[in-house]
Amino acid sequence: MNTQVFFRECRDILDIQYDRRERIIKLSRDITSQSKKMIFALHRVAQAKSYKDNTKKFSETEDRKKDIIILFKKLAEDIQGRDYYRYSRSFSGGIEEFIEALAFYHFLQTDEIITKPEVEGHFINEEGKAWLHITAEDYMCGLADLTGELMRYAIHLVSSGKYDKALHICRTLRKLDQDFDLIASTYLPQLNKKLNTLKQSIKKVEQACYTFQIRGSEYPADMYMTIIKNHQEQYEQEQGNY
Known part of the structure; x- marks a missing residue:
């Protein structure tokens, strides 16, 4: 193989990986930001004086959760197969922050700690297959x-x-x-x-x-x-x- 062709191919591969990493980091930051806002909304629920107010504020939490799931679906496109572990350090912070928000939401509703299968239930499609892997470490x-x-x-x-x-x-x-x-x-x-x-x-x-x-x-x-x-x-x- 021609040396110049070889290095051009290496350059193209590295450029693709760099662009993917940048997308992943951006999505992880957005997930982290939205998860923090979800937690703030939950604290407002916890401090509400009446449960009628809570019902309304939980709807805000549900809306934020839906927005975060949309971000995760975009993230999932870039971390299939081996890429999950290749870029795990770039997005693990976002997953952990969302699990924190989910766990707090679950505790406010049930007074119990959320289980790993309950977390994984948010990342299952209509066919019952997981579209995002949640590790025990992230949980x-x-x-x-x-x-x-x-x-x-x-x-x-x-x-x-x-x-x-x-x-x-x-x-x-x-x-x-x-x-x-x-x-x-x-x-x-x-x-x-x-x-x-x-x-x-x-x-x-x-x-x-x-x-x-x-x-x-x-x-x-x-x-x-x-x-x-x-x-x-x-x-x-x-x-x-x-």
Whole structure:
């Protein structure tokens, strides 16, 4: 083969791969952005005072979810076969963010952690075949990110006087922490960098529940709510410094 022809073919292949990677990165960023907006919408639902408002706001969440699925279908066109693993680092962040949003949505509706098959159900066509592969790593990393949202939700519940639901979240976070400790040490070392955030979330929820249960009777209701809200704002500021 002529050397110039060979290098032209190599150049064309590399150009195709570069263009594909750029498309994948762009779609992943869009998925991440829309997933974050979906999470913000869910927090508004969680803080709504009436369930009539929740019904309306969940429709906004459903609309955002549909938009994200459309983006995933575009992404799926570029990550078929071996390309899935070739470009996985370029789009895994988007998948994890969407799983976090899905898991928070599921928890608000059921008070339970979403399972991997339930996540995969969003990527199955009418024939029952999966059009996008969800790895165990993506699923678990998405759940690890969920813990921060559950912490914020629990703090809101405590500040609203809904101690029992906040305590349920605290127990859920503890169970996730136990499971992730085992998985990180034996199967998925990359989870280790998320465990510190998880443990901080547990500590924040435990402190809020402690303040409510042990010290709540020491303060007037208005002062107690101020203490909890200041507690939450302090956490948000700490997170913003990272």
